[in-house]
Amino acid sequence: MLTNLQARDVATVLHPYSNLATLPEQGTLILERGQGVFVHDVDGKPYIEGMAGLWCNSLGHGREELVEAAAEQMRRLPFAHLFTGKSHDPAIALAEKLKEIAPMEAAKVFFCSSGSEANDTQMKLVWYVNNALGRPRKKKIISRIKAYHGVTIASASLTGLPNNHIDFDLPLSSVRHAACPHHWRFAHEGESEAEFSARLAAELDAQIEAEGPETVAAFIAEPVMGAGGVIVPPEGYFAAIQPVLEKHEIMLIADEVICGFGRLGEWFGSSVLGMTPDTVSVAKALTSSYVPLGAVIIPDWIDDALKAQSAKIGVFGHGFTYSGHPVAAAVALKTLEIYEREDVFSHVRAIIPQFQRRLKALADHPIVGEARGIGLVGAVELVADKRTKRSFDARRAAAAKAVALAQDEGLIVRAIGEAVSICPPLVISEAEIDELFDRLARALDRAE
Numbered sequence: 001m002l003t004n005l006q007a008r009d010v011a012t013v014l015h016p017y018s019n020l021a022t023l024p025e026q027g028t029l030i031l032e033r034g035q036g037v038f039v040h041d042v043d044g045k046p047y048i049e050g051m052a053g054l055w056c057n058s059l060g061h062g063r064e065e066l067v068e069a070a071a072e073q074m075r076r077l078p079f080a081h082l083f084t085g086k087s088h089d090p091a092i093a094l095a096e097k098l099k100e101i102a103p104m105e106a107a108k109v110f111f112c113s114s115g116s117e118a119n120d121t122q123m124k125l126v127w128y129v130n131n132a133l134g135r136p137r138k139k140k141i142i143s144r145i146k147a148y149h150g151v152t153i154a155s156a157s158l159t160g161l162p163n164n165h166i167d168f169d170l171p172l173s174s175v176r177h178a179a180c181p182h183h184w185r186f187a188h189e190g191e192s193e194a195e196f197s198a199r200l201a202a203e204l205d206a207q208i209e210a211e212g213p214e215t216v217a218a219f220i221a222e223p224v225m226g227a228g229g230v231i232v233p234p235e236g237y238f239a240a241i242q243p244v245l246e247k248h249e250i251m252l253i254a255d256e257v258i259c260g261f262g263r264l265g266e267w268f269g270s271s272v273l274g275m276t277p278d279t280v281s282v283a284k285a286l287t288s289s290y291v292p293l294g295a296v297i298i299p300d301w302i303d304d305a306l307k308a309q310s311a312k313i314g315v316f317g318h319g320f321t322y323s324g325h326p327v328a329a330a331v332a333l334k335t336l337e338i339y340e341r342e343d344v345f346s347h348v349r350a351i352i353p354q355f356q357r358r359l360k361a362l363a364d365h366p367i368v369g370e371a372r373g374i375g376l377v378g379a380v381e382l383v384a385d386k387r388t389k390r391s392f393d394a395r396r397a398a399a400a401k402a403v404a405l406a407q408d409e410g411l412i413v414r415a416i417g418e419a420v421s422i423c424p425p426l427v428i429s430e431a432e433i434d435e436l437f438d439r440l441a442r443a444l445d446r447a448e
C-alpha cells in the first residue's frame with residue numbers, strides 16, 4: 001500500500017532508470033535529509049548511504065562549508081557565463097586547479113553540468129579536431145561492452161549496456177564496442193589475468209585493423225567500470241591496450257566520472273590503473289555532488305587544433321548556458337580544498353584494506369559468485385551455482401531482491417544486473433564500514 005506521497009510521486013514523476021511498469025505498485029523510497037554517511041526517509045528511518053548517492057556524494061551529507069560556498073557565490077554573483085568574451089573568477093580558479101591535478105599534461109578545461117555532457121563533448125571534440133587536422137575519415141570511437149558513459153545520444157551510444165540502446169535507436173553508427181575486461185566472467189578456462197589482458201589487446205588490434213585504423217579516432221574507458229557492475233581491469237590491461245592505440249594513432253579518453261577525486265585513493269583512477277590518457281572527463285565528486293558540474297580536460301595538441309579551426313571557420317560552436325556556472329565552480333573549489341585540507345585521500349587509503357577485506361569475505365556466501373573491487377568501490381555478483389557461475393533465473397531478480405532486503409536492514413546499495421554494488425562516501429569510518437557489511441551480509445542471508 002503506497003503512502004500519499006508515494007502515490008503522488010509515481011503519478012507525476014517520470015523516474016529515470018526505473019521499471020516503469022512495476023514502479024507504480026512498488027513505490028519509491030522517499031528521502032528527506034542526510035548527515036554524514038546516513039540518509040533518513042520521510043518516516044525518520046536512517047540508512048547507511050552505501051552508494052554515496054549515485055557514486056558521487058564523496059564528502060557525505062551536511063557539509064556546511066559547501067553550503068556556505070554556494071550561498072556566498074549566490075549572494076555575490078549567482079550567474080555569469082563564459083560565452084563570447086566573458087568569464088569569472090570561480091571558473092578561472094577551478095580550471096587552474098584541475099590543470100594542476102590532471103593525470104596528464106593539461107592545457108585547458110571545458111565545463112559542463114554532468115558526466116554525460118562531458119562525454120558528449122569528448123565525442124564532438126574528437127570529430128571536430130580530426131576535421132581540423134585534415135583527417136575527416138578518422139571518426140569512429142571504440143568503447144567497451146558494459147561501459148557506462150552516460151545517456152545523451154552520444155554518451156549513451158558509448159555506453160555498452162543494452163537498456164541504454166534498445167528502442168532508443170542507438171548506438172550511433174560511428175561507435176564500436178570492444179570486449180569487456182571481466183576476467184571472472186569472460187576469461188578462458190585456465191587463462192591468467194595477464195594472458196586475458198594480452199588476448200583483449202590482440203582482439204582490439206584485430207578489431208581496429210578490420211575497421212581500418214584510418215577510420216578509428218579514439219578509445220574511451222573508465223579506469224574501473226562502475227555502472228556496468230564494478231569491473232576492475234585484469235592485471236596489465238591498460239599496459240597491453242595502450243601500445244595498440246599508440247600504434248594506430250588512436251587517442252585515449254579516460255572517463256574519470258566515478259574514479260576521479262579519491263575513489264581509488266588518488267586524485268584519479270588513471271594513475272592507479274596505469275592509464276596515460278589524452279583527455280579526461282570528470283563530474284560527480286568534483287563537487288561532492290552538492291551541485292551538478294562536469295568537465296573535460298584537454299591537452300595542448302587538442303587546444304592548438306581547436307584554435308587553428310577557429311582561425312579558419314570562426315566561432316567554436318559548442319558550450320552550455322551553465323558551462324562553468326559560478327555557483328558550481330565555487331562549490332567545486334571548496335570540495336577540492338576540503339579533499340586537500342582534510343587529507344581525505346589518505347583516509348581513503350587507510351580504510352581501503354578493511355573495506356576490501358569485508359567485501360572479499362562475502363565471496364564465501366552461498367549465493368555470491370564473485371566479490372570484486374578496488375579502492376572504495378566494489379560489487380558482489382550473485383549466482384545460482386557457484387561452481388558453474390550460472391546466474392539466477394532473470395525472473396527471480398536476485399540482486400534487486402537483495403537490494404530491497406538491504407534497504408529493509410537500513411542500507412542503500414544498488415543492483416546492476418546480477419550484481420550488488422557498493423560505493424560509500426569517502427569519509428566513511430571503520431565502524432561504519434563494519435556496520436555496512438554486517439547489514440549487507442544479513443540481507444544476502446535473507447535473499448538466499
Ligand code: PLP
Nearest residue numbers: 114115116148149150226257258
Ligand atoms: N561516466 C561514468 C563513468 C559514469 O559513471 C556516469 C554516471 O554514472 C556518467 C559518465 C554519466 O554521468 P551523468 O549521470 O552525470 O550524466
